[in-house]
Amino acid sequence: MRKNNFTTTKPANRKLTTEKSADKAAAPAAKAAAPVKSAAASGSTSSAPAASVSSEKSEPEKTWENAAAYKVSKETFRAELDELLELGFHTDFESAPVETLYKAIATLINKQLKRRRFEFQKARRKAGKNVPDTKKIYYISMEFLMGQSLKNNLYNLDETDLVAEVLKDRKLTPQDLYDCEPDAGLGNGGLGRLAACYMDALASQGYDAVGFSIRYEYGLFKQKIVDGWQAELPDNWLPGGYVWLNRRDEDTFKVSFYGDYEEYWTDDGLKYNLNNAEVVDAVPYDMLISGANSRVVDTLRLWKSESSNDNDFDMASFNNGDFSRAAQKENRAHLISKVLYPADNVEEGKELRLKQQYFMVSASCQNIVRNHFRDYGTLDNFSDKVAIHINDTHPALTIPELMRIFMDEYGYEWDDAWEQVSKTVSYTNHTVLAEALEKWNEDIVRVMMPRIYSILKEIDRRFREDMEEVFPGDEGKIDWMTPIAQGQVRMANLSVLGSQSVNGVSALHSEILKDDLFHDFYLATPEKFTNVTNGIAYRRWLCQSNPKLAGLIDSCIGPDYRKNADLLEKFADFADDPSVGEQVLSIKRENKVRMSNLIKKTTGIAPDPDSIFIVQAKRLHEYKRQLLNALRIISRYQKLKENPDLDMRPETYLFAAKTAPNYYLAKSIIQLICKIGEEIEKDPKIRSKMRVMFLENYSVTMAEHLMPAADISEQISLAGKEASGTGNMKMMINGAVTIGTMDGANVEMHEAVGGDNIFIFGQNAEEVQDNLRSYDSRRLYETDPVIKAAVDALGTGFAGTDFNNLKQYLIQKTYSIADPYMCLADFNDYCRVHKEIQDAYEDRKRWAHMSIINTAKASRFAADRSIREYADNIWHTKPAE
Numbered sequence: 079m080r081k082n083n084f085t086t087t088k089p090a091n092r093k094l095t096t097e098k099s100a101d102k103a104a105a106p107a108a109k110a111a112a113p114v115k116s117a118a119a120s121g122s123t124s125s126a127p128a129a130s131v132s133s134e135k136s137e138p139e140k141t142w143e144n145a146a147a148y149k150v151s152k153e154t155f156r157a158e159l160d161e162l163l164e165l166g167f168h169t170d171f172e173s174a175p176v177e178t179l180y181k182a183i184a185t186l187i188n189k190q191l192k193r194r195r196f197e198f199q200k201a202r203r204k205a206g207k208n209v210p211d212t213k214k215i216y217y218i219s220m221e222f223l224m225g226q227s228l229k230n231n232l233y234n235l236d237e238t239d240l241v242a243e244v245l246k247d248r249k250l251t252p253q254d255l256y257d258c259e260p261d262a263g264l265g266n267g268g269l270g271r272l273a274a275c276y277m278d279a280l281a282s283q284g285y286d287a288v289g290f291s292i293r294y295e296y297g298l299f300k301q302k303i304v305d306g307w308q309a310e311l312p313d314n315w316l317p318g319g320y321v322w323l324n325r326r327d328e329d330t331f332k333v334s335f336y337g338d339y340e341e342y343w344t345d346d347g348l349k350y351n352l353n354n355a356e357v358v359d360a361v362p363y364d365m366l367i368s369g370a371n372s373r374v375v376d377t378l379r380l381w382k383s384e385s386s387n388d389n390d391f392d393m394a395s396f397n398n399g400d401f402s403r404a405a406q407k408e409n410r411a412h413l414i415s416k417v418l419y420p421a422d423n424v425e426e427g428k429e430l431r432l433k434q435q436y437f438m439v440s441a442s443c444q445n446i447v448r449n450h451f452r453d454y455g456t457l458d459n460f461s462d463k464v465a466i467h468i469n470d471t472h473p474a475l476t477i478p479e480l481m482r483i484f485m486d487e488y489g490y491e492w493d494d495a496w497e498q499v500s501k502t503v504s505y506t507n508h509t510v511l512a513e514a515l516e517k518w519n520e521d522i523v524r525v526m527m528p529r530i531y532s533i534l535k536e537i538d539r540r541f542r543e544d545m546e547e548v549f550p551g552d553e554g555k556i557d558w559m560t561p562i563a564q565g566q567v568r569m570a571n572l573s574v575l576g577s578q579s580v581n582g583v584s585a586l587h588s589e590i591l592k593d594d595l596f597h598d599f600y601l602a603t604p605e606k607f608t609n610v611t612n613g614i615a616y617r618r619w620l621c622q623s624n625p626k627l628a629g630l631i632d633s634c635i636g637p638d639y640r641k642n643a644d645l646l647e648k649f650a651d652f653a654d655d656p657s658v659g660e661q662v663l664s665i666k667r668e669n670k671v672r673m674s675n676l677i678k679k680t681t682g683i684a685p686d687p688d689s690i691f692i693v694q695a696k697r698l699h700e701y702k703r704q705l706l707n708a709l710r711i712i713s714r715y716q717k718l719k720e721n722p723d724l725d726m727r728p729e730t731y732l733f734a735a736k737t738a739p740n741y742y743l744a745k746s747i748i749q750l751i752c753k754i755g756e757e758i759e760k761d762p763k764i765r766s767k768m769r770v771m772f773l774e775n776y777s778v779t780m781a782e783h784l785m786p787a788a789d790i791s792e793q794i795s796l797a798g799k800e801a802s803g804t805g806n807m808k809m810m811i812n813g814a815v816t817i818g819t820m821d822g823a824n825v826e827m828h829e830a831v832g833g834d835n836i837f838i839f840g841q842n843a844e845e846v847q848d849n850l851r852s853y854d855s856r857r858l859y860e861t862d863p864v865i866k867a868a869v870d871a872l873g874t875g876f877a878g879t880d881f882n883n884l885k886q887y888l889i890q891k892t893y894s895i896a897d898p899y900m901c902l903a904d905f906n907d908y909c910r911v912h913k914e915i916q917d918a919y920e921d922r923k924r925w926a927h928m929s930i931i932n933t934a935k936a937s938r939f940a941a942d943r944s945i946r947e948y949a950d951n952i953w954h955t956k957p958a959e
């Protein structure tokens with residue numbers, strides 16, 4: 079960006095400290111500047127006390143070089159467990175409830191991770207001669223949908239067998255322990271699960287990375303379906319989840335909100351005062367991230383908000399018996415990290431959400447800069463040594479916050495600060511839906527974070543000047559691109575202009591960013607734009623979730639694909655091997671039996687494992703078109719009612735989805751699916767041929783059971799709307815065959831498996847663009863009797879509930895456009911291709927072939943590959959030595 083002379087520096091700390099003898103006066107608040115104590119030295123602060131190390135003299139030293147030393151005998155492990163159970167849980171191995179065994183064993187595994195983390199950091203500094211030997215990666219995200227940890231950690235540390243052995247003495251299995259662990263549901267859907275998969279890939283490949291997020295007390299709500307309607311219950315995950323969290327008080331940072339702000343000019347430039355700010359503490363809780371086949375242990379640092387000042391507790395009110403007033407300030411501080419906002423891809427805009435974002439960003443940035451300064455004694459090499467990634471726009475305030483720290487706390491001039499910051503930050507966009515692009519009311523921003531607002535205004539002013547040079551006189555265009563306009567702060571524009579790299583999450587999506595959403599930015603700075611197609615933690619989603627299939631692959635191509643996903647492709651050589659094909663089919667059946675039993679436990683109904691399992695599992699949103707799936711089901715149901723003796727293989731339609739609590743239309747669609755299922759269930763003849771089930775409370779753990787049981791994977795979003803999808807990859811790698819549109823990563827799946835092994839239908843993204851303007855769903859409704867019958871059935875209703883609202887949504891222009899996601903336009907092609915896929919299913923040889931090809935060609939959708947692309951092309955770093 080072009081430089082000019084406007085400076086906003088605070089003279090007190092203007093000196094640029096470049097020597098290693100860190101000028102502590104220039105560093106952040108004393109508490110924050112304290113050197114990090116090693117994890118091992120700081121002791122456990124999780125709810126259960128740590129076991130003491132029963133180090134036998136004969137055991138080899140546990141160091142980085144000597145990874146094998148972490149392996150302990152069954153006897154040693156049992157001895158540590160016995161001691162922990164006695165001293166930490168006041169029980170013993172024979173009588174401890176299984177929940178206690180879970181906690182104790184998790185605590186021991188956590189301890190092993192802490193030891194490994196400590197050794198890793200030590201070795202890294204040794205390799206780099208006192209400073210880290212490679213660039214540090216910081217991944218900031220409002221969501222990390224981690225799910226359960228014990229199974230994954232045991233797999234990664236190769237300790238599953240040991241724990242199984244120990245548990246045998248209690249006639250228990252590791253699965254009994256896994257069942258005790260609550261999901262860490264700190265995310266809504268795709269974006270949050272992607273962040274979790276990426277942490278796994280980072281650690282597994284030896285990158286030194288820290289994830290930053292919020293330690294929400296309540297994760298994503300628990301979904302209850304009451305008469306078909308979604309209700310939300312709080313998800314209080316911490317009691318069981320604490321064992322993985324290591325509180326690190328010594329790394330607490332302070333975050334300021336509000337206050338009386340004034341700026342004034344001096345000979346040294348602009349200065350400001352901020353008085354009466356509301357200050358909260360950000361206290362870190364570290365979750366350690368193991369890698370597979372890797373000695374690296376990374377950290378996910380989750381910030382908890384606490385009141386910063388003892389005076390926040392109002393003793394006078396307490397003494398007067400006004401207890402709620404006494405704790406008012408404390409409660410206000412605690413509220414920030416209380417609960418995850420349950421909305422994705424819909425407008426939210428609540429003030430507390432903005433507060434959460436700045437809270438997370440400020441603590442993380444202070445932490446990053448403090449670490450860097452502690453290591454190097456200067457920030458001049460910041461962008462060479464640090465990569466900061468923002469996961470969607472939610473952490474976009476990273477950009478002004480880093481500017482604030484550089485200028486106000488380290489005395490940098492604007493241009494020098496901007497040079498560092500804009501070369502350090504990179505941004506991934508995860509959605510093109512207009513309603514999901516965050517915008518904040520300018521006044522709220524100004525009042526809540528006055529200093530940040532002032533910096534944003536200056537970014538805006540300079541950006542306008544720069545763009546005036548690129549697009550002279552084109553005010554309309556410039557106004558469209560600026561971070562502040564029409565009384566709003568636009569986070570996407572801020573993210574693009576302040577980042578050195580902008581990427582989409584599939585080839586198609588990245589093209590749409592360049593052609594459409596960020597077209598003007600692309601014209602101004604084409605070199606910023608790139609693509610990284612999403613990937614999944616395939617060891618979790620294949621090896622751990624589907625051990626039988628993974629074992630079969632081991633026997634065909636050897637186990638090295640578990641380290642190097644590229645090798646999985648060799649499994650394709652077995653696509654026409656009759657014995658392998660048969661085994662693939664029988665493993666799928668076993669997985670369906672397992673899933674069917676699970677469904678029975680919660681619903682009382684066990685779907686027939688010999689029916690086709692057709693699965694659509696993802697957030698419920700109009701653009702994902704669960705309604706299109708439902709319409710086709712209705713149509714089929716009508717056909718069956720006409721001819722109950724229809725010769726067909728039974729079909730089981732499985733839906734799983736949560737939706738935002740205030741998204742009424744999506745809730746109606748959930749209810750529609752439930753009610754169709756309910757009506758069919760009442761008719762024994764029909765339900766023997768088709769069943770429709772809505773699985774309550776979809777979660778990572780449920781997905782781990784569901785994905786391996788899917789025969790057909792429904793990926794039917796309106797083309798151009800699904801940025802990538804990752805559930806599509808999870809089902810693919812488990813051998814499901816996809817029916818999908820040319821959207822998101824489906825396009826690349828199609829390319830990978832070839833047209834014979836995937837079922838594509840509907841308009842492509844370009845056709846959607848061309849057709850949407852003149853789209854008239856009512857004409858389709860009126861001219862196509864099959865469509866009409868299905869839509870009319872919405873009006874008549876199911877199991878006593880009518881869905882006139884959905885009928886109107888599809889055909890009436892009371893909405894700005896009827897059927898905005900073009901369900902009716904793609905309906906016939908969808909039905910046609912479903913027919914094809916069901917015929918294909920009956921050809922068991924062909925199906926086994928397709929299934930194997932899908933598993934094998936999913937190799938390119940490994941998160942390991944995505945992370946290598948981020949590291950090579952965006953962060954410009956390599957694994958730690």
Ligand code: 26W
Binds near residue numbers: 269800801803822
């Ligand atoms: C309102 C706040 C909000 C808005 C958008 C919260 C969360 C979002 C996310 C960007 C929505 C999301 O999860 N997007 C999904 O990201 C996945 C990972 O890249 C993609 O695979 C999905 O296609 C995309 O919908």
